[in-house]
Structures are given as structure tokens and as C-alpha cells.
Amino acid sequence: MSILDAAQFQPVATGGLGHPGSTLAHSMAWFRDALYLGTSSPSTRGPEDLGRIHRLDPATGEWAEVFAAPVLPLDDIAQARAAWLGSGGGGGMRRQHATAGAMGEHFGIRSMTVFQGASDAAPCLYAGTMSIWGGQVLRSEDGTTFAPVMAPGNGDDTVMSFRGLTVFGGRLFASPAGTITEERIDRNLAPQAVVLVSDDPASGIWTEACIPGFGDPVNRGVFSLGSAHGHVYAGTGSPARGFQLWRTRAEGDAPYAWERVLTDGAFRFNHNLSTAAMAEFGGDLYIGSGIPGFGYDVDNDVGPCACELIRVRQGGSWDLIFGEPRFTPDGLKIPLAAMGPGLGDPYNSVIWSMGVHDGVLYIGTHNWEPNDIAMNGGGAPLRGGYQLWGSTDGEAWVPVLIDGNGSVTSTGVRTLLSTPVGFFLGTSNHTKLLQTQARLRGGGEDLAEVSAGFDVWLA
Amino acid sequence: MPDPLFIIAPPRSFTSVIGGMIGQHPQVYGMPEVNLSHGDTLGEIWNSLTAALNFGTAGLLRLLAELHEGEQSEEAVIRARHWIQRRLHWSTAKVFAHISEAAGGKMLVDKSPRNTMKVENLQRLHRMFPAASFLHLVRHPRSTGKSTLELLKAYGAGGASRRAEFDPEQVWLRSQSHILEFSRELAVGQYMRIKGEMMLADPMLYLPQICDWLGLSSDAASIEAMLHPETSPFACIGPPSAPFGNDPNFLNAPALDMARLARITEPSLEGDVDWRPGEQFSKPVMRLSRQFGYG
Numbered sequence: 001m002s003i004l005d006a007a008q009f010q011p012v013a014t015g016g017l018g019h020p021g022s023t024l025a026h027s028m029a030w031f032r033d034a035l036y037l038g039t040s041s042p043s044t045r046g047p048e049d050l051g052r053i054h055r056l057d058p059a060t061g062e063w064a065e066v067f068a069a070p071v072l073p074l075d076d077i078a079q080a081r082a083a084w085l086g087s088g089g090g091g092g093m094r095r096q097h098a099t100a101g102a103m104g105e106h107f108g109i110r111s112m113t114v115f116q117g118a119s120d121a122a123p124c125l126y127a128g129t130m131s132i133w134g135g136q137v138l139r140s141e142d143g144t145t146f147a148p149v150m151a152p153g154n155g156d157d158t159v160m161s162f163r164g165l166t167v168f169g170g171r172l173f174a175s176p177a178g179t180i181t182e183e184r185i186d187r188n189l190a191p192q193a194v195v196l197v198s199d200d201p202a203s204g205i206w207t208e209a210c211i212p213g214f215g216d217p218v219n220r221g222v223f224s225l226g227s228a229h230g231h232v233y234a235g236t237g238s239p240a241r242g243f244q245l246w247r248t249r250a251e252g253d254a255p256y257a258w259e260r261v262l263t264d265g266a267f268r269f270n271h272n273l274s275t276a277a278m279a280e281f282g283g284d285l286y287i288g289s290g291i292p293g294f295g296y297d298v299d300n301d302v303g304p305c306a307c308e309l310i311r312v313r314q315g316g317s318w319d320l321i322f323g324e325p326r327f328t329p330d331g332l333k334i335p336l337a338a339m340g341p342g343l344g345d346p347y348n349s350v351i352w353s354m355g356v357h358d359g360v361l362y363i364g365t366h367n368w369e370p371n372d373i374a375m376n377g378g379g380a381p382l383r384g385g386y387q388l389w390g391s392t393d394g395e396a397w398v399p400v401l402i403d404g405n406g407s408v409t410s411t412g413v414r415t416l417l418s419t420p421v422g423f424f425l426g427t428s429n430h431t432k433l434l435q436t437q438a439r440l441r442g443g444g445e446d447l448a449e450v451s452a453g454f455d456v457w458l459a
Numbered sequence: 460m461p462d463p464l465f466i467i468a469p470p471r472s473f474t475s476v477i478g479g480m481i482g483q484h485p486q487v488y489g490m491p492e493v494n495l496s497h498g499d500t501l502g503e504i505w506n507s508l509t510a511a512l513n514f515g516t517a518g519l520l521r522l523l524a525e526l527h528e529g530e531q532s533e534e535a536v537i538r539a540r541h542w543i544q545r546r547l548h549w550s551t552a553k554v555f556a557h558i559s560e561a562a563g564g565k566m567l568v569d570k571s572p573r574n575t576m577k578v579e580n581l582q583r584l585h586r587m588f589p590a591a592s593f594l595h596l597v598r599h600p601r602s603t604g605k606s607t608l609e610l611l612k613a614y615g616a617g618g619a620s621r622r623a624e625f626d627p628e629q630v631w632l633r634s635q636s637h638i639l640e641f642s643r644e645l646a647v648g649q650y651m652r653i654k655g656e657m658m659l660a661d662p663m664l665y666l667p668q669i670c671d672w673l674g675l676s677s678d679a680a681s682i683e684a685m686l687h688p689e690t691s692p693f694a695c696i697g698p699p700s701a702p703f704g705n706d707p708n709f710l711n712a713p714a715l716d717m718a719r720l721a722r723i724t725e726p727s728l729e730g731d732v733d734w735r736p737g738e739q740f741s742k743p744v745m746r747l748s749r750q751f752g753y754g
Contacts, residue, residue, distance in 0.1 A: 240754055269752040301746050325672075327653045329661075332668040340647035 001359030003390035004423065006401055008459040012056065013037070016429070016453020017063055021049035025426025025454035028417040029112040031125045032143050034058065035417070035424060036066070038109025038127055039454060042187070043433070044085050047071040050104035051129055053112075055143060056456075058421040067138075067146045069104035069129075078103075080182035081132040106131045113165040115172045118200035126172060126201060128162030132180055135161035139201060149201040159190050164225030168232045169250050171199045173209060175222035175234070186299075188237060188274070188292055189221040195234050197254050209254045210234070214246050226278030228285035229314040233261075235275025235287060239300035241265065242272045243289060245312065261316050265289065267328040271305045273297060279354035281361040281394055285312040286321070288351020294368040295349030306342025307351050309363065311394060321395060336395045343397065347372065347384055355416030357423040362390045362400065364413020364425065370404075371411070374434050379443030382408045382434065386427065401425075405457065409434050409450050425457045460559040462588055464673060466570035467581065467641075468596035469634035471606040471627075473655035475709035477596060478570035479688030480662065486675050488562040491518035491693040491704035492571040495551050496580040502547030518571070518704030519543070521697045526561035533698040540700075552587045566673070575634040581641040592673055593645060595638050595652040597751045600631045600744050601726045605733055614707060628732060632744050639747075648672075654752055659720045662686065689713040728754045 016022035016039065027038035035056040041049030053067035074082055082099040085107065108130035116123040120141070127138040127146065134152025153159030153176070160178030167173075174197075176190035197209035209232075213219040219236040223243070226233045231247040238244070242265020248256040265272025266289075276288040290307035291297050308323030318330065322339040325332075342348030347369035355362050369384025385404020391397045404410035404427075412428035431452035438444025464487075466478045482489015494515055498504035508515030523542055524535035546554075559567055574580050584591065604627035642650045651672060658665040666685050670677035688694055694713035696702050703710060728748050732738050740748070748754055 240749060241752075264752060267752070270749050301742065302749070325648050325651060327651065327658070327665055327668045327672075329657075329664065332671050334648065334672075338647075344647075 001392055003360050003392065003398060004357070004362075004400055004459045006405065009401065009405065009425065009457040010459070011455055012061065012424075012458045013054075013063060013454070013456035015451040015455075017054055017065075018453075019048065019050075019052070020431075020452035021045070022052065022453050023430060023432075024108065024414050024428050025456055026414055027109050027112040027127070028415045028424055028426060029114050029125060030417065030419045031114050031123070033420075034143065035419060035421075036112060036125060036143065037426065037456065038112050040108025040110065040130060041104075042085070042108060042130070044082075044103055044107040046100035047102045047104065049107060051106035051108045051131075053109055053127060053146065066144050067127075067140075069106035069131075071102050072105050072133075073102045074099065077182055078132055081180050081185075084180060084185035085132070103132070105133060106136070108161065110135075110161045110177065111163045111165040111174070113167055113172070115165075115167045115201070117172065117198065117202055118170075119202045124202075126165055128165050128174055130161035130178070132160075133157055134159055135176070135178070137162055137165070137174060137201060149204055150206060151204070154196060154206055156191055160185070160187065162196075164222070166225040166227055166232060168227045171197050171250060172201055173197050173225050173232055174206075175225055177221065177223070188223065193219045193221045193236060195222055195225065195232075197250070207254045209248070209250070209256055210246070210258050211255055214244065214258055214260070216244065219244055221274070223274040224276060224278050224287075226280070226285065226287075228278075228280035228312075229283055233278060233285055233287075233312075234258075235278065237274030238265075239270055239273055239297055239302050242269045243275045245275065245287065259316075261312055262310070262318065266308070266310055266318065266320070267326055267330075267333075268308065268324055270302050271324070272308060273302055276307065276351045277354040277363070279356055279361065281356050283314065284394065286310070286354060286361060286363075286394060287312065288354065288363060289323075290350030290366070292350060294371060295347075304346075304349070306340075306346050306348050307365070308341055309337075309351060322397070337397050339397070343387070343389060345369075345387070348387060350412075352428075353413050353416045355418055355423065357416075357418035360390050360392055361394055362388060362416055362423070364388050364416055366412035366428070367404075368411060370408050370434055371430070371437060374437035374443065375441060377441070377443065379438070379441065381443075381446050382438065384408065385410050386413045388413055388425065407450070407455065409447065409452075410455060414454070421458070423459045425459070427455045427457075429454050460556065460564055461566040462590040462592065463555075463559075463567040463569060464592045464594060465574060465584055466568065466594045466596055467575050467638050468570075468598070468655075469575060469603060469631045470572045471603045471610065472596045472598040473659060474570040474572075474596055475706035476688060476713075476715070477655060477658060478568060479691060479694060479709065479713060480666065480685045480715075481669060482568045482691055483684045483688055484670065484675055484681050485684055486566055486681075487568055488565040489568045489691055489693070490522055490558070492573075493519045493522055493558075493569060494571045494573040495519070495554060495569075496571065496574045496584050497577065499551055499583070500547065501543060501549045501551065501554050504551065505543055505547060515573075517697060517701035518693075520701040521693060521704045522558065524701075525692050526558065531692065531697050531701070533700060536698050536701045551583070555587060566675070575637050578637045578641050581637065582644070585641070585644065590649075593642070593650045594669070595642065595650065596655050597635070597652060598655045599725050599728075599753050600628055600740060600748055601728070601733060603631050604628055608734055610706075610708070627734065628740065628744055632741070632747065635747050636743075652751070656723050656725050657752075659723055662715075662720070686715060688715065725753055
């Protein structure tokens with residue numbers, strides 16, 4: 001096994017595949033010998049900015065759009081909800097005053113996985129969507145026809161999306177994420193912090209896999225799901241106390257018996273506000289932390305600070321891989337990678353994605369240095385952008401891609417996927433946001449010719 | 460000389476008892492409050508320290524008396540004062556070097572309250588000791604404030620208690636802000652933070668961790684020594700002209716009362732501030748408190 005190097009990454013999609021408003025390569029799955037890519041337009045401003053699913057035929061290198069959310073007219077309630085979408089970022093946002101008369105039923109595809117439910121004749125592709133009418137889970141048998149297998153928001157149309165689709169023990173798990181109403185938007189905190197489960201999504205029946213907030217009201221949302229060493233893991237967010245990590249063997253009927261593995265943001269308290277990406281590697285669970293956006297929770301005045309990486313072993317003990325050294329009830333935690341928060345870069349606010357490929361664990365960051373320069377740099381040329389790091393043992397990390405791999409407006413590695421044809425990396429691109437931020441502060445000329453929309457790279 | 464440990468915290472943050480514990484480690488020399496961070500020379504420092512009850516000067520006087528003569532009699536303290544007055548031109552770094560040598564080259568531990576009154580004081584310590592360790596002790600702002608007011612009521616130190624505008628919440632906030640600003644200059648691992656309540660509730664869990672962080676032995680004998688801060692020569696009331704040099708409450712009862720420590724609780728952040736009825740903690744205090752793990 002060896003860590004990929006930058007020269008091995010080749011672009012297979014640029015500029016949002018012709019849709020500059022598609023800023024996020026949000027989710028990926030390998031299905032029927034092809035790559036499926038779910039894309040999002042989180043700052044959608046009209047009917048062009050849709051949630052889409054694209055298929056890449058690895059034999060030909062050709063992309064095909066297999067799903068585009070139907071465009072629906074906006075009534076008064078939908079207009080009021082849509083008005084919140086134009087401002088990007090996390091909570092505490094400005095409301096956009098004018099909206100288009102119509103927009104996509106789904107403005108993003110936040111999560112994807114392949115799963116065979118009880119009544120599925122074969123493995124199907126499942127996708128969690130983002131919508132102002134309530135997020136849903138879509139299902140496709142053939143990769144071309146998609147239909148919802150859940151009522152909008154699973155019965156609460158203020159639930160903005162579903163993420164973390166995770167297959168474990170013949171069941172599909174998902175977590176509601178975000179709230180959208182006429183009065184407010186929160187892109188991460190759902191009305192209730194719960195995990196849903198179904199062994200037969202096609203039936204449309206989903207049940208709560210845990211009690212709300214795991215019985216602790218400090219848990220405001222379930223931010224990520226994953227599986228490792230015989231458990232499903234759920235990571236929460238709490239602006240007051242920091243994340244908690246829970247796990248279950250999912251035995252018997254839901255709601256299952258859950259065990260709390262970490263609390264109080266692994267004793268970094270609310271600077272580890274929420275969990276982010278998770279992955280199993282070498283038999284252990286790796287968990288990234290962070291504060292969404294620019295590492296600062298505007299609504300709750302938490303941060304700014306950079307992300308951490310934590311490793312949880314099957315027995316429940318844990319290591320700090322990089323982050324703030326500290327004294328804890330579980331012993332002294334010194335970062336094994338000898339690096340502080342954000343891999344030593346204060347702008348790495350979140351570990352947005354993880355992937356294991358050819359025996360190497362990779363993590364992709366969200367890096368807001370370009371935004372800081374655009375807003376506070378006095379017209380200075382932008383610098384920074386996402387980073388991809390790799391490790392063969394989970395402890396020694398080397399940078400693979402830095403500075404957005406040559407694109408300063410590429411601020412995040414939003415998704416990573418290992419496939420039989422190689423390792424795919426999907427980005428988040430904030431060209432328009434950065435142009436606006438820089439223009440308002442007397443700069444941005446260097447962004448005039450930069451393309452907008454996500455990119456996908458293959459190594 | 461080994462790099463020292465500075466315990467940095469707002470006043471009334473358990474620095475006396477925790478500093479006393481760490482200071483009794485066999486590889487460590489726990490000092491009283493020497494207040495050597497707010498000037499570049501001994502004269503600059505000495506001339507600025509308050510004489511009221513010798514709160515500011517007693518620690519250094521007692522330390523020098525002990526190091527020079529092995530006792531803290533009134534006569535030894537007077538001679539220590541003369542020693543200082545003849546060396547007002549010495550740099551602060553030279554004074555520290557003298558103390559370190561006299562202390563037998565052990566790791567010095569300092570917990571002087573002056574250290575956190577200004578960011579520059581902390582930066583001065585860092586310039587003198589680029590590889591020093593900094594342990595940030597935090598305590599809930601409600602109990603810190605109540606403890607501050609109780610001490611001022613009992614001893615009436617300085618003019619602070621007489622000033623109507625004195626607010627221990629602001630003292631807490633200012634000191635914490637200085638520490639956090641300073642901590643951003645430090646290398647990973649050079650600065651650590653711990654909640655005093657958490658540590659005192661289970662010293663057997665946290666003392667070995669502190670030893671491991673500092674590179675000190677965490678064997679059973681060392682931990683046992685740390686559980687006896689009362690064995691320090693400075694853990695008692697001093698002679699008439701230098702009675703304190705540390706928290707008077709600690710000096711009067713320095714032995715650990717494990718049952719009492721186990722009862723330490725964290726109060727709520729919500730509700731009226733005890734000394735300002737009808738008002739809540741300010742947003743900056745709430746923000747930092749939650750960052751420290753309270754709430």
C-alpha cells in the first residue's frame with residue numbers, strides 16, 4: 001500500500017458538469033459498475049439550481065444526468081422558505097428578499113448508498129435529499145428511475161434533509177438534518193435529534209432507532225452515522241456541551257439499546273461542537289469533528305476553532321490523533337500525529353469526508369482561508385483551499401493535496417469514494433461567494449476567470 | 460535548570476491547593492506567589508508591589524528567606540528584604556536563575572496572580588522561559604466570584620472591595636481573556652487547561668496525567684507526596700512582616716480534606732449573578748464558561 005500523490009489525480013468533472021450553481025459534489029456511490037454522484041445547490045436561487053444525480057460510465061468516461069429534481073411552483077409558504085437559501089453557510093444567515101417563482105423539489109442529494117431491503121429484488125441505490133418541502137429518501141432499482149420511499153421529512157416537512165445513509169445488519173439507517181420553516185433555517189439541526197431505520201425502505205416504513213437526543217437534551221442533532229467493528233455509530237452536535245458519540249449493535253426491535261462512547265466533545269467541550277465524517281480503518285472507527293462553516297457557530301457564538309481527529313477502538317477506548325492535548329477522565333490525551341487542531345492549520349474547520357483506498361485512510365478538509373482573505377485581506381490575492389491528507393497507520397499523516405489542488409475557490413473535499421476503477425474525490429466550490437466577498441472588500445480581480453461549480457477528481 | 464511550570468488562572472481558581480499539590484512532587488520546587496512577571500528588573504517589580512498586608516511581597520520574601528537560610532523567621536525575612544534592596548538592578552531572569560540554583564535545580568512551579576493581570580506579563584514569562592509549561596486552571600465564574608468576595612470581606616485586601624464598581628465577574632473575564640490570547644502563541648502541548656473542580660474531585664486520576672505531561676515521575680511515592688501540600692515550608696502563616704504569600708485560607712488549612720473535595724460541585728451558569736441580583740452573567744462570560752466545559 002502507498003499513499004496517492006497529487007500527480008495521480010485527474011479531473012473527470014469540472015464546473016459542476018455544466019451547472020455553475022451546483023457547488024457541491026455532495027455524495028457518491030458505486031452502483032452497477034458505475035459511479036453515481038449526487039450534487040447540491042445549497043444556495044439555490046431558481047429552477048436551474050437543482051439536486052441532481054449523475055452517472056459516470058468508467059468505460060467511456062461519459063457522464064449522464066440520471067436524475068434532476070422536478071421543478072415546482074412556489075406558493076407563499078414555499079417562497080418564504082426558499083428565501084432562506086440564498087445566503088449559504090450555517091445558521092444565523094441573512095434572508096434573501098427575492099426568490100424565483102419555481103425551484104427544484106430537491107435542491108441537493110446529501111447522502112447515497114447501495115442497499116438491498118427486504119422487498120428489493122436486488123441491491124438498490126438510495127439517496128437522501130435536501131428540500132424546502134421536507135427532505136426524503138429516494139430509491140432506484142436501475143440507476144435511472146428514482147422514486148421517494150419516505151414522506152417529505154418522514155412526516156414533518158420542516159425536516160430539511162436526510163444524511164448519513166448507513167447500511168448495517170440488513171437495515172438502512174439515516175438521520176434527519178436541518179430545519180427549514182418560513183421563519184428560519186438551520187442547515188444541520190433537525191427538529192429532533194434522532195436516527196431512523198428501516199429494513200424495507202420500499203415499504204415507506206421508517207422507525208426511530210433511538211429515543212430523541214439519546215435521552216439527553218443537550219444533543220441538538222445527529223450529525224453523522226457510520227459503522228465499525230459490529231456497531232452502528234451516531235455522532236451528535238451540541239453547542240452547549242460538545243458532541244456525543246453513541247453506538248449500538250442494533251439487536252432486537254428499534255429503538256435499540258445504545259451505549260454512549262464519548263461525551264462533552266471528547267472533553268474538548270463545545271469546541272468539538274459536532275462530529276463530522278466517520279470511517280472504519282484498521283478495525284477502528286475514525287471520527288472527525290468540527291464546527292460547520294467557518295469553524296464558528298454564529299447562532300450560539302461558539303468558536304472559531306479547527307477540527308480534530310479521534311480514533312475509537314472496539315473496546316470503547318479512544319485516542320486523539322490530532323487536536324488539542326488535554327487531561328480527561330479517560331487519561332492524558334496527546335495528539336499521536338503530533339499536530340494540533342486542523343492538522344496545524346486553523347482554517348481547517350471540519351473534516352468533511354473520509355475514505356479508505358488501497359489500505360490508506362484519507363481525510364478531506366473544509367478550509368475557509370480563502371473566505372477570510374476575501375473578507376479581511378484588503379484585496380490581497382486569495383490563498384488556501386481544501387486539503388487531502390493520507391495515512392497508512394492512522395497516526396502519521398502526509399498532505400496529498402493542498403490549496404484546493406490548484407483551485408483557490410475549492411474550499412472543501414465534500415466526498416471521497418474508493419471504487420474498482422480508482423479513488424474519487426468530489427469538491428465544494430464557492431466561486432460566486434468568494435467573488436462577492438472579495439468584491440465588497442476591494443479585491444477579487446483574480447477570480448474573474450475562475451469557473452464555478454464542483455469538480456470531481458479520480459486517482 | 461529545568462523549564463518551569465506556570466499555573467495561570469484568575470484569582471480564586473484553586474491555584475493554591477493545586478499548585479501546592481504539584482509543588483510537593485519530589486522533582487519540583489513549589490514556590491509561594493513571587494510575582495516576578497510584571498517587570499524586567501527586580502526594582503521595577505519590587506517598587507510596584509502593594510504593601511498592604513504584604514500580599515504582593517510576602518511570597519518572594521519568604522521564598523528567599525527559606526532558600527538562603529532554611530527558615531522563615533522574622534529576622535530571615537528582614538535579611539531577604541535587604542538582599543532584594545541591594546539587587547534592584549537585577550534582571551527578572553537573573554532572579555529566577557538565582558532561585559532555581561538555590562532550589563537545587565528542581566522544576567520551579569509558580570502560580571502568582573500577577574501573571575495573568577496583563578498579557579504582557581505572560582509574554583514576559585514566555586520570553587524568559589521559551590520552553591516553560593503553562594497550566595491553565597479554570598473554575599466556574601459563580602464560585603470564583605463568590606470566593607473572591609468572601610476573601611475580600613475577610614481580609615479587605617487592597618482597595619478593590621471598597622470600590623462600588625468592583626465586579627469579580629469582570630476580573631474572571633479579563634484574566635481568562637489574557638490567558639487565551641497568550642495561549643495562541645504557544646506550541647501544541649506547551650499549554651494545557653483543566654477544570655479545577657474536575658481535578659480536585661479525583662486527584663488520583665489527574666495528578667499522574669499532569670506528571671506525564673510535565674515529564675515527571677508518576678510513581679506511587681510521587682503521587683503520595685503530591686497529596687500532602689501541607690508539607691511545604693510555605694504552607695503556613697509566615698512571620699509578621701511576611702505573613703501570607705498565598706491564599707490565607709489555604710495557609711490556615713493546607714491539608715487536603717478529601718471528603719470536602721469530593722463534595723465540590725459546579726453551579727449553574729443560569730440564573731442571577733449572586734452579587735448582582737436581577738442580572739445574568741454577561742455573554743462573553745457565558746461563552747468562555749461553555750468553552751471551558753461549564754453549563
